[in-house]
Amino acid sequence: MNFVRRFSPQIIIAIMVIVQIFEILAVILSDSRILALVYLFLLNVIITSILLLQTKNYQLRRQDFIRKINDEAENSLNATLDNMPIGVIRYNKESLEPEWFNPFIDMVFKGNEKILGKEDIQAILKKKADEQYIQIGDQKFVINLDDEKTLIYLIDATKEVAFRSDFNDSRAVIGSISVDNYDDATDLITDSERTVVNNFIASSLENFATKYAFYLRRISSSRYFFLCDYRILDKMISDKFSVLNDFKTSSAEKKIPLTLSIGVSYGWNDFPTIGKTAMNNLELAQVRGGDQVVLRENTEQARPTYFGGNSESRTQKSRTRARAISTALRTIISEADDIFIVGHRFTDMDALGAAIAMKVFANISGKEAFVVYDPEQLLPDVGRAIDKMNKSSDGFTHIIRLETARRIKKANSLLIMVDHSKTSQTLNLDFYKSFEKVVVIDHHRRDDDFPEQALLSYIESSASSASELTVELLQFHDTNARKMSNIEASIALAGIEMDTKNFTKATTSRTFEAAAYLRSRGADNDLIKIIMATDFEKYKKVNEIVLNSKIIFGNIALGVGATNQKYDNITTAKAADTLLDMAGVTASFAITNHTNGFVSVSARSRNGFNVQTLMEQMGGGGHFNNAATQIYERTEEQVKEELIKVLKARFEINE
Numbered sequence: 158m159n160f161v162r163r164f165s166p167q168i169i170i171a172i173m174v175i176v177q178i179f180e181i182l183a184v185i186l187s188d189s190r191i192l193a194l195v196y197l198f199l200l201n202v203i204i205t206s207i208l209l210l211q212t213k214n215y216q217l218r219r220q221d222f223i224r225k226i227n228d229e230a231e232n233s234l235n236a237t238l239d240n241m242p243i244g245v246i247r248y249n250k251e252s253l254e255p256e257w258f259n260p261f262i263d264m265v266f267k268g269n270e271k272i273l274g275k276e277d278i279q280a281i282l283k284k285k286a287d288e289q290y291i292q293i294g295d296q297k298f299v300i301n302l303d304d305e306k307t308l309i310y311l312i313d314a315t316k317e318v319a320f321r322s323d324f325n326d327s328r329a330v331i332g333s334i335s336v337d338n339y340d341d342a343t344d345l346i347t348d349s350e351r352t353v354v355n356n357f358i359a360s361s362l363e364n365f366a367t368k369y370a371f372y373l374r375r376i377s378s379s380r381y382f383f384l385c386d387y388r389i390l391d392k393m394i395s396d397k398f399s400v401l402n403d404f405k406t407s408s409a410e411k412k413i414p415l416t417l418s419i420g421v422s423y424g425w426n427d428f429p430t431i432g433k434t435a436m437n438n439l440e441l442a443q444v445r446g447g448d449q450v451v452l453r454e455n456t457e458q459a460r461p462t463y464f465g466g467n468s469e470s471r472t473q474k475s476r477t478r479a480r481a482i483s484t485a486l487r488t489i490i491s492e493a494d495d496i497f498i499v500g501h502r503f504t505d506m507d508a509l510g511a512a513i514a515m516k517v518f519a520n521i522s523g524k525e526a527f528v529v530y531d532p533e534q535l536l537p538d539v540g541r542a543i544d545k546m547n548k549s550s551d552g553f554t555h556i557i558r559l560e561t562a563r564r565i566k567k568a569n570s571l572l573i574m575v576d577h578s579k580t581s582q583t584l585n586l587d588f589y590k591s592f593e594k595v596v597v598i599d600h601h602r603r604d605d606d607f608p609e610q611a612l613l614s615y616i617e618s619s620a621s622s623a624s625e626l627t628v629e630l631l632q633f634h635d636t637n638a639r640k641m642s643n644i645e646a647s648i649a650l651a652g653i654e655m656d657t658k659n660f661t662k663a664t665t666s667r668t669f670e671a672a673a674y675l676r677s678r679g680a681d682n683d684l685i686k687i688i689m690a691t692d693f694e695k696y697k698k699v700n701e702i703v704l705n706s707k708i709i710f711g712n713i714a715l716g717v718g719a720t721n722q723k724y725d726n727i728t729t730a731k732a733a734d735t736l737l738d739m740a741g742v743t744a745s746f747a748i749t750n751h752t753n754g755f756v757s758v759s760a761r762s763r764n765g766f767n768v769q770t771l772m773e774q775m776g777g778g779g780h781f782n783n784a785a786t787q788i789y790e791r792t793e794e795q796v797k798e799e800l801i802k803v804l805k806a807r808f809e810i811n812e
């Protein structure tokens with residue numbers, strides 16, 4: 158009864174009064190009832206007609222009204238599209254040509270003296286796929302996409318981005334600086350010379366602080382810390398922490414062999430944990446060989462970024478640390494039921510030699526110890542060494558297979574990881590995970606994939622080999638309780654020989670001391686030669702890679718295996734070793750298809766060329782001049798291209 162609402166109450170009362178009057182008149186004036194009924198009928202017809210007319214008028218007026226509202230809405234939508242600070246673009250799905258856009262888009266693009274074109278649509282769609290803002294002129298826009306209607310909405314986010322960047326820039330940064338090699342460099346000098354060194358360090362670091370305007374504080378002659386915000390850290394990152402090089406160069410000019418290790422962390426609030434992360438980063442920078450910055454945000458999932466690392470590790474002259482580690486290790490071993498020792502995957506001679514030295518160490522402490530190997534990952538020379546051990550007169554040699562180790566391991570057993578510190582490189586990840594107590598002894602630069610709960614870690618990247626490190630620990634623990642057998646000493650010496658390429662690389666006086674100790678324990682050169690002998694067919698395969706090599710960038714040798722052939726680690730490693738022996742070669746790389754389905758790269762270098770960081774960029778690692786990587790789902794050719802790209806970036810060659 159909508160139409161009734163159109164009459165006001167006064168009109169309805171007036172109509173009803175009139176009707177009432179007419180009805181009274183009709184009854185009074187009519188001579189008969191029939192006539193009265195006729196009058197009343199006519200009256201009803203008139204009233205009904207009035208009401209019907211009223212309804213029709215109302216409906217017509219209502220349609221006009223709706224039409225008017227629609228017109229107004231459309232006008233204001235157009236006005237909004239024309240005036241709102243949001244860009245709308247419709248594009249052709251196939252050609253990506255723009256079909257229509259609102260005046261705002263016209264204004265943004267014209268303001269930048271551009272006409273919206275297909276390439277702009279492509280750029281917008283790409284940015285959207287990368288979940289990024291698009292920058293047009295000085296403005297930044299968030300992109301919203303309606304795929305179905307091929308509509309792009311660009312929402313101005315310039316202020317939001319600026320605000321966010323201001324916000325991020327104000328994150329707190331804590332840095333911890335340590336001068337590498339300070340103790341050794343100042344050990345034997347006079348007090349006045351030491352003052353010169355201290356002044357040099359202080360003034361260099363003050364210059365660093367003034368250049369970037371951060372707060373620097375000295376803790377001791379070789380330790381400093383600094384505070385700043387992310388805006389300042391960002392500048393240091395852009396300069397790739399040039400302070401490392403500046404410091405190294407000017408200290409070399411002054412004939413002071415010093416470098417810096419810096420640990421930096423940043424984040425929101427929680428300053429104690431930012432500081433703690435910075436300290437952990439500093440430790441990581443030092444064990445990776447120093448002369449570098451390790452930067453990691455103070456969040457669980459953040460990964461470290463490395464800068465520098467362009468110096469080879471300096472030998473720690475002092476053996477105090479080795480003695481302290483030897484003592485700490487003795488305590489840990491004495492608290493365990495028994496000891497299991499593992500090397501890395503495809504355990505090599507150095508890992509086996511180190512494991513055997515650790516087995517003897519545990520035996521001297523009165524504990525039963527087992528060297529674990531995996532027959533599925535057995536290198537020929539390691540296989541020969543294990544055979545020799547098993548045939549020796551020592552009886553049960555305690556060199557056991559992985560499956561046996563799994564069976565006999567106890568809840569309170571200790572795992573010693575030798576010659577590796579990355580959990581991803583351990584002989585068997587599940588076996589590693591089954592231990593609550595872990596010790597790590599390694600000569601590789603430490604990486605982030607480090608065992609979380611290591612009770613003790615002894616990482617000395619300046620040592621030639623893991624065998625050298627463990628033999629040194631053993632020397633501090635040598636008693637008459639249990640002596641190394643001839644075969645054990647031979648295998649440990651074979652480990653040192655393998656990693657030093659027969660004492661031609663990475664040796665220090667400590668390497669020769671360890672070797673001399675092993676000789677005194679009966680290490681036998683003939684036996685070592687038999688164990689380390691090269692298989693004739695393997696030798697031919699090494700040559701296959703060497704013959705298929707060329708010199709790139711003037712002094713880099715790059716050898717590639719035959720595409721239809723598969724090679725094992727050692728063949729690839731030996732090819733890289735051989736290539737490095739060529740005259741004028743500073744670094745060598747061998748790329749092959751590995752028997753296990755990935756593409757393998759072995760990298761070797763000399764003269765201060767860091768191949769570790771190169772291999773890290775390609776997902777691998779290793780040491781400063783002996784590194785490698787394994788790459789899945791790529792061809793040899795693709796890996797070669799990637800390596801060349803990484804080398805170009807190293808040499809700052811633009812494509």
Ligand SMILES: Nc1ncnc2c1ncn2[C@@H]1O[C@H](COP(=O)(O)O[C@H]2[C@@H](O)[C@H](n3cnc4c(N)ncnc43)O[C@@H]2COP(=O)(O)O)[C@@H](O)[C@H]1O
Nearest residue numbers: 505507726727730759760777778779780783784785786787
């Ligand atoms: N993914 C990785 N992450 C971190 N570090 C890695 C990774 N992959 C390899 N590495 C480390 O890189 C170096 C070099 O490895 P490589 O395979 O090129 O060479 C090693 C052995 O294959 C090789 N080797 C073993 N036996 C012999 C032998 N009889 N003659 C010649 N060469 C041999 O020597 C390298 C052993 O190096 P070590 O383990 O550091 O002692 C290496 O450090 C990997 O751990």
Ligand SMILES: [Mn+2]
Nearest residue numbers: 505507508576
């Ligand atoms: Mn090894």
